[in-house]
Amino acid sequence: MKVSLNWLKDYVDVPTSDPLEVEGVFASLGHEVEGYEVLEVPFSGVVVGKVVEVEKHPNADRLRFCKVDLGGGELQEIVCGAWNFKAGDVVPVSAPGAVLAGGFEVGVRKIRGLTSHGMICSAAELGLGEDHAGIMVLDPETPIGSDFAEQVELPDVVFDLSITPNRPDAMSVVGLAREFAAYYETDLRMPNTNPATVDRASAVDIAIDDEKGCPRYVGREVVGVHIAPSPLWMQMRLRNADVRPINNVVDITNYVLLELGQPLHGFDLDQVSGEQIRVRRAREGERLTTLDGVDRKLDVLDLMICDGDGIVAFAGIMGGAESEVTDVTTRVLIEAAHFHPPSVMFSSKRHGLRTEASARFERGVDPNLPPLAAARAALLMVELAGGEALADIRDVYPTPIDPWQLELEIREVERILGIPFDRDTITGLLTRLQLEVEGDSPLVVTVPTNRPDLSRPVDLIEEVARLYGYGQFPETLPAGPAGGLSGAQVRDRRVRDLMTGLGFHEAQTLSFLGQAELDGLQFPDDDERRAAIRVRNPLREEEAYLRTTLLANLLKAVQYNVSHGIADVALFEVGRVFLPTPDLDDPRVPNQPMHLAFIATGQTGTGGLHASDGPSDVFSATGTVRALAQGLGLSAEIAQSSPAGFHPGRAGEVLIGGESIGVVGELHPGVGRAFGLDERVIAAELVLAPLVAGRDLWQLDAPSTYPRVEFDLAFVVGVEVSAASMLAAAHGSAGDWLEEAFVFDEFRGGSLGEGNKSVGLRLVFRAPDHTLTNEEVAPFREQIIAGVVESTGGQLRGS
DSSP states (O other), X not given: OEEEHHHHTTTXXXXXOOHHHHHHHHHHTXXXXXXXXXXXXXXXXXXXXXXXEEEEOTTOTTOEEEEEEOSSSSEEEEEEOOOSOOTTXXXXXXXXXXXXXXXXXXXXXXETTEXXXXXXXXXXXXXXXXXXXXXXXXXXXXXXXXXXXXXXXXXXXXXXXXXXXXXXXXXXXXXXXXXXXXXXXXXXXOOOOOOOEEOOOOOOEEEESOTTTOSEEEEEEEESOOOOOOOHHHHHXXXXXXXXXXXXXXXXXXXXXXXXXXXXXXXXXXXSGGXXXXXXXXXXXXXXXXXXXXXXXXXXXXXXXXXXXXXXXXXXXXXXXXXXXXTTOOEEEXXXXXXXXXXXHHHHHHHTOOOHHHHHHTTOOOTTXXXXXXXXXXXXXXXXXXXXXESOOEEEOSSOOOOEEEEEOHHHHHHHHSSOOOHHHHHXXXXXXXXXXXXXXXXXXXXXXXXXXXXXXXXXXXXXXXXXXXXXXXXXXXXXXXXXXOHHHHHHHHHHHHHHHTTOEEOOOOSEEOHHHHHHTTOOTTOGGGSOOBOSXXXXXXXXXXXXXXXXXXXXXXXXXXXXXXXXXXXXEEEEXXXXXXXXXXXXXXXXXXXXXXEEESSXXXXXXXXXXXXXXXXXXXXXXXXXXXXXXXXXXXXXXXXXXXXXXXXXXXXXXXXXXXEEEEEOHHHXXXXXXXXXXXXXXXXXXXXXXXXXXXXXXXXXXXXXXXXXXXEEXXXXXXXXXXXXXXXXXXXXXXXXXXXXXXXXXXXXXXXXXXXXXXXXXXXXXXXXXXXXXXXXXXXXXXXXXHHHSOEETTO
């Protein structure tokens, strides 16, 4: 919202014109200033003149020769190309030596044989608008010969404000003036809202079919108006607010909207069939051509304004083309209504039609403002359009909305804000905001209907703090129990730190994906990740589904980096996926577990003396998972499997405590190619909860100081037997003294035969209280051999 400082000063005394100081006041009151523009007079030497004579230029069809009185007694001869003025009109004139906007200096020049002593100016030439076509015609009462700079409200400062959605009362100049009056402890001057009226009955009939959609509708008739340009001061104020001037009647409705915050609409009453106004919802198949010339198909939920024949306006958003005010309008019906905020908001979004009116209605306009705003518009139409305001007003208000009361405990103010406040201080601050305060403790505060944001006692406390000044509160540490991160937050951060330490960069991708990405991942038709939830109103069809996996968008991110010449890419992401099953806590929403996923291609890792120079492979992937688990104090097992989208022989399930939490390995080459990646790609996707779950306190297991005994066993097994199953069999057969077991070698071919492989296990034993002998270890060796042979169907190599 843009607001002029000069306009603001009409209603409140602001003791400064320094933009930085005023910006600070806005910020202190909670209204963000996105920027401001200092406006200066863009011309010099321009005076007010009166056109005395006008005749056609003898040597040019499109020019006219004028004689203009500049107040000095002698008429000035000027050649002009505009045709929108006549003898007797008062206009701005740049005499020789004047400087127009842009630095153009006016001189004496001969045009088609006649000498022109200056220029009659348009708004564009003066830097006061964009209209090049016609001359600015001024109020006939403007003093002839006076400096035209005195007629414009410059210099000025225009502030661009970001008003929060909960403050509809601040969406107007008067609303902001009310804030400044409270800040500076001065009076608020309200604009005149008492027009002269004529005692004549109005034939307008108003009916509200949907009282929820339209709780109040005020109609006020003004007759005998003369359509003309609005005065210069009004046009400038509208332009400063980014509103294009049209004519006096339309400009008045826009002016009052900006001034008071109440959207208005002016109907040409002669075009309203039967002089009937009816507020109802649209019906199936109805259409409306709005003032912007767009023919719109209406929804049955859209709230409409209708006359005796059909729809004439979009309630709270925009008028219709058939009943708009035109140059021949003489009778105007001023509409000032209160519309249901959600109805306006949803219709505005549904039709992609956002206006100054809808921006205010969807926030919630004061339901008791319409009569005041209609009266203000009627007064201006009487003064600026020569109309007559009828005393007979139509005000349909079936269920009046009254101010409400809140109770505020004084001790609660101190508890929330942290410093003591007495009754008089609290009462004084709230009264400055035009809130009525009674009682001692609790204080009984009456909230006016223009403040829908004040619905709880804590809202009143916020108002106390806002007006008291946030900068006046001392800097203190909060009292109470010590804070800090929760255990889950600590472990979550630990996961991210570990992944970063392992050489991966964290990515944050969108929560949406398309059907093409799901196809590219080669999920089978019965995979639940294929049944992604479709977004009702996607920004793009390519991102129309909620993601069921983190891998798709990570692959796109990797491909983006590779396509820009970065061959070695390692990314991870922690985020939610959205599965097509109900959430256990709230079945109304889908299951949304947190996942951890990583993807890498090229050389990865942190580098160093023992870093591998080769590209990432399945061992890089499984090593990353094991290192992550170890850093979290967990033991991860990897069981060979063929998960969808992964290489059938280079992938597996990740197990924590025997439960599967995800998959890891090399992606299938076809998946990589589907995402534009030709090199080998490793990946993993894990459920985060088991990784960050709370665990029992660790118990100290005192390390043994005695030497260890180690030996190797090699087994010939089928190629389908996993190393994990062999290690599990060894652990299950070795007793309590087995300290470590791992695979140190795998061999295929030679004399082993087709379908067999040799796997070498290294086993380390250590006793806690003495040095083991070979005789003590020998029984465990035999038990391990028997256990592995029995569980795998293999045999000890060389036996």
